[in-house]
Amino acid sequence: xxxxxxxxxxxxxxxxxxxxxAVGLMAYALRENINLFYPPSKIASGDVPHxxxxxxxxxxxPGSIQRSDTSLEIHFLITDGIADxxxxxxxxxPDLFAEGEAAVINGVVTESGEINASEVLAKHDENYTPPxxxxxxxxxxxxxxxxxxxxxxx
Amino acid sequence: xxxxxxxxxPELGQFALILSLCLSVALFVLPLxxxxxxxxxxxxxxxxxxxxxxxxxxxxxxxxxxxxxxDDFSVKYVASNSNSLLPVYYKIxxxxxxxxxxxLLWILMLSGWTFAVAIFSKSLPLDMQxxxxxxxxxxxxGFLLFILLTSNPFDRILPIPPQDGSDLNPLLQDxxxxxxxxxxxxxxxxxxxxxxxxxxxxLTGRLDSAWARWSRPWATMAxxxxxxxxxxxxWWAYYELGWGGWWFWDPVENASFLPWLIGTALIHSLAVTExxxxxxxWTILLAIFTFSLSLLGTFLVRSGVLTSVHAFANDPERxxxxxxxxxxxxxxxxTLYALRAPVVKGSTGFDWVSRETLLLGxxxxxxxIMIMVLLGTLYPLIADALGLGKISVGPPYFxxxxxxxxxxxxxxxxxxxxxxxKRTSKKQMLQLLWKPWVISLVIxxxxxxxxxxxxxxxAALAVFISSWIFIALIADIVHxxxxxxxxxxxxxxxxxSYYAMIVAHAGIAVTVTxxxxxxxxxxxxxxxxxxxxxxxxxxxxxxxxxxxxxxxxNYQAEQAVIKVMQDGKFLREMKPQKRxxxxxxxxxxxxxxxxxxxxDLYVAMGxxxxxxxxxxxxxxxxxxxxxxxxxxxxxxxAVLAVADKRYRKAIKVEQQSGIATSGVxxxx
Numbered sequence: 001x002x003x004x005x006x007x008x009x010x011x012x013x014x015x016x017x018x019x020x021x022a023v024g025l026m027a028y029a030l031r032e033n034i035n036l037f038y039p040p041s042k043i044a045s046g047d048v049p050h051x052x053x054x055x056x057x058x059x060x061x062p063g064s065i066q067r068s069d070t071s072l073e074i075h076f077l078i079t080d081g082i083a084d085x086x087x088x089x090x091x092x093x094p095d096l097f098a099e100g101e102a103a104v105i106n107g108v109v110t111e112s113g114e115i116n117a118s119e120v121l122a123k124h125d126e127n128y129t130p131p132x133x134x135x136x137x138x139x140x141x142x143x144x145x146x147x148x149x150x151x152x153x154x
Numbered sequence: 155x156x157x158x159x160x161x162x163x164p165e166l167g168q169f170a171l172i173l174s175l176c177l178s179v180a181l182f183v184l185p186l187x188x189x190x191x192x193x194x195x196x197x198x199x200x201x202x203x204x205x206x207x208x209x210x211x212x213x214x215x216x217x218x219x220x221x222x223x224x225d226d227f228s229v230k231y232v233a234s235n236s237n238s239l240l241p242v243y244y245k246i247x248x249x250x251x252x253x254x255x256x257x258l259l260w261i262l263m264l265s266g267w268t269f270a271v272a273i274f275s276k277s278l279p280l281d282m283q284x285x286x287x288x289x290x291x292x293x294x295x296g297f298l299l300f301i302l303l304t305s306n307p308f309d310r311i312l313p314i315p316p317q318d319g320s321d322l323n324p325l326l327q328d329x330x331x332x333x334x335x336x337x338x339x340x341x342x343x344x345x346x347x348x349x350x351x352x353x354x355x356x357l358t359g360r361l362d363s364a365w366a367r368w369s370r371p372w373a374t375m376a377x378x379x380x381x382x383x384x385x386x387x388x389w390w391a392y393y394e395l396g397w398g399g400w401w402f403w404d405p406v407e408n409a410s411f412l413p414w415l416i417g418t419a420l421i422h423s424l425a426v427t428e429x430x431x432x433x434x435x436w437t438i439l440l441a442i443f444t445f446s447l448s449l450l451g452t453f454l455v456r457s458g459v460l461t462s463v464h465a466f467a468n469d470p471e472r473x474x475x476x477x478x479x480x481x482x483x484x485x486x487x488x489t490l491y492a493l494r495a496p497v498v499k500g501s502t503g504f505d506w507v508s509r510e511t512l513l514l515g516x517x518x519x520x521x522x523i524m525i526m527v528l529l530g531t532l533y534p535l536i537a538d539a540l541g542l543g544k545i546s547v548g549p550p551y552f553x554x555x556x557x558x559x560x561x562x563x564x565x566x567x568x569x570x571x572x573x574x575x576k577r578t579s580k581k582q583m584l585q586l587l588w589k590p591w592v593i594s595l596v597i598x599x600x601x602x603x604x605x606x607x608x609x610x611x612x613a614a615l616a617v618f619i620s621s622w623i624f625i626a627l628i629a630d631i632v633h634x635x636x637x638x639x640x641x642x643x644x645x646x647x648x649x650x651s652y653y654a655m656i657v658a659h660a661g662i663a664v665t666v667t668x669x670x671x672x673x674x675x676x677x678x679x680x681x682x683x684x685x686x687x688x689x690x691x692x693x694x695x696x697x698x699x700x701x702x703x704x705x706x707x708n709y710q711a712e713q714a715v716i717k718v719m720q721d722g723k724f725l726r727e728m729k730p731q732k733r734x735x736x737x738x739x740x741x742x743x744x745x746x747x748x749x750x751x752x753x754d755l756y757v758a759m760g761x762x763x764x765x766x767x768x769x770x771x772x773x774x775x776x777x778x779x780x781x782x783x784x785x786x787x788x789x790x791x792a793v794l795a796v797a798d799k800r801y802r803k804a805i806k807v808e809q810q811s812g813i814a815t816s817g818v819x820x821x822x
Contacts, residue, residue: 007504007506011514014518015518018518018522019522019525022522022525022526022555025555026526026529026530026555029550029551029554029555030529030530030533030547030551032550032551033547033548033550033551033554034533034537034545034546034547034548034551035545035546035547035548036543036544036545037543037544037545037546053548055544055546067763068682070682071681071682072680072681072682072760072769091680092680092760092761092769092770092771093760093761093769095732095741095742095743095761096741097761106548
């Protein structure tokens with residue numbers, strides 16, 4: 001084979017091999033690191049795998065927030081109007097986190113069906129709600145009303 | 155009269171925008187048809203049309219600024235993004251605080267670059283000039299249609315305008331927002347010039363060293379702007395969002411990072427095309443991709459299809475328009491590429507151990523990194539479209555890939571400058587590089603011992619990689635000076651573009667150090683703090699002295715006064731705030747920083763727990779400034795590269811040949 005052509009072939013083979021390794025690794029990494037989104041009712045009914053990272057979204061149930069007096073530990077319930085799930089978190093909540101408002105939780109579902117949150121997201125500002133939060137709230141039409149009903153009921 | 159202009163400004167602005175659309179249509183059509191008809195007149199019209207396009211867009215932009223400064227709340231965009239209480243500099247920066255205005259800024263930048271090409275392209279052959287400006291005109295048509303049809307910033311609220319505006323988002327009331335978007339857009343849009351050059355090359359089939367030399371400074375400059383723009387964004391997020399992070403792998407951050415990655419590949423590939431007339435079709439492809447990714451970035455930011463900390467109010471319909479335009483651009487240019495690329499193929503070969511191979515490796519690695527970031531960014535969209543459920547891809551995915559690949563890239567980077575074009579002897583490389591390798595290994599391994607009590611192997615790795623890049627650069631300089639009679643004379647002889655490379659690569663080393671050490675050694679305490687309580691972080695002690703209430707111009711704030719002691723001695727007071735903006739009711743965290751070259755102290759207020767206790771973030775962030783310092787060095791490198799005298803020399807030579815060419819054309 002012509003040396004230039006041979007070199008070109010080598011480069012092509014190198015690129016193909018290297019990128020297939022990369023794509024394989026990528027697919028693997030994606031599988032390990034994607035977080036599926038679940039509403040509280042799914043979590044309460046036990047449809048959600050334990051000890052894997054998930055996202056959950058719902059309305060923060062009014063009156064359910066319990067704070068510790070000595071640390072940043074906090075417990076609250078999120079609801080989609082069908083079921084409530086308890087969330088445990090240790091850290092600083094976003095500015096617009098509040099009772100009766102929508103929130104998204106990144107975390108792990110424990111054996112007892114609670115969520116150990118590693119991150120809590122809330123409405124971004126007065127004008128903007130992250131799509132997941134909005135989605136969680138309006139998914140079955142009733143949820144938004146649930147959240148609003150709860151808010152004004154409280 | 156003044157009053158009249160206040161009232162008329164939006165209409166004049168809109169009128170100017172429509173005129174600039176007409177001009178850009180002309181700019182797209184006339185010169186390009188001129189190149190096919192061989193009409194010098196039509197081709198020569200390109201420069202004046204480009205200048206006209208710029209003037210009208212600039213005028214239109216000024217009209218919008220004018221409406222903002224004069225609080226014309228009958229303009230819908232002004233009403234929803236400004237407020238009469240806003241200080242005047244924020245009123246001006248509020249122009250690009252929302253969708254419509256930032257789009258206008260985008261177009262202003264595009265017209266600015268087009269104008270610059272028109273001015274500095276006098277040395278280019280006339281037909282090349284006409285084609286490049288015409289392609290830029292095409293891009294302008296797309297975006298002007300976009301702004302006029304879907305997001306007109308001059309829309310009115312009539313007959314009853316609101317009394318006052320609903321205020322600029324407080325997150326954006328900051329020096330960071332004043333400069334971050336313009337600089338970032340300069341970078342984004344700047345790649346449209348390399349894109350135009352690439353398409354022009356495909357149209358003519360002329361893709362030689364001269365072409366690379368013309369298009370290289372533009373790509374380099376755009377890349378420099380983009381580097382600073384990204385760094386500014388990261389810096390802004392760091393102190394403004396109040397989470398203490400400087401990079402979140404957020405879709406919108408990724409959107410700006412994707413063109414940077416491919417743009418980096420592009421400027422390296424252009425070097426090979428200029429010096430060795432190789433990688434030609436590859437360079438073209440990279441130029442097309444870089445610009446397409448800039449468009450994709452615009453689409454992601456503007457459409458709000460992805461969850462993002464940057465997503466403010468969005469409108470999916472607008473996203474569809476950008477997506478459509480993106481498809482037209484990518485589709486048309488790739489078709490053209492498929493048809494014409496075989497014509498511009500290169501032919502000379504190179505040895506395996508050579509600078510070409512290393513730069514090829516650079517390109518492949520950067521492309522793979524880009525693809526992996528792209529996939530991670532778009533995966534939630536793809537999964538949603540395929541019905542796989544609502545998914546988010548978190549930082550672990552990106553870090554898992556990005557860090558090893560980038561590490562590999564940095565390890566290889568040190569070889570590049572030392573290797574010769576075409577062929578390098580392995581022995582020479584070994585001879586030059588074994589010392590830097592050993593020295594940086596020692597520095598890397600020793601660093602964690604002296605820095606902190608606990609030995610961090612990853613910190614050793616990060617320090618090793620950055621000192622490897624740095625010391626190998628020094629070894630290269632020393633090697634180049636071996637025959638000089640004295641150091642000063644030798645240093646003077648080295649070209650400006652060589653210094654540019656040194657500064658930019660050293661910038662990478664600085665950024666790598668910053669990223670590595672900040673990620674590993676950051677001390678974070680998210681804690682409950684009572685008045686009078688002490689918190690210790692390494693050598694520092696933070697005492698919450700008191701909480702007070704502050705009234706600002708357009709906000710009210712709770713302020714914590716925190717005394718910081720270092721090794722038992724008073725260092726300074728820090729005053730973080732939690733603000734509530736009156737007009738919009740938005741809450742904002744105002745971070746208190748103590749900035750240093752080797753560490754930042756970072757205090758942010760979380761939420762009130764009781765009357766005397768707040769949740770607080772107290773962070774110690776070592777070397778965090780290095781991340782942005784490195785980016786500034788890269789951009790400075792870009793400036794040096796563009797200032798290299800061979801571009802000016804080339805202009806002189808080509809001016810003559812350009813005259814010759816146009817003479818020939820005139821004769822036709």
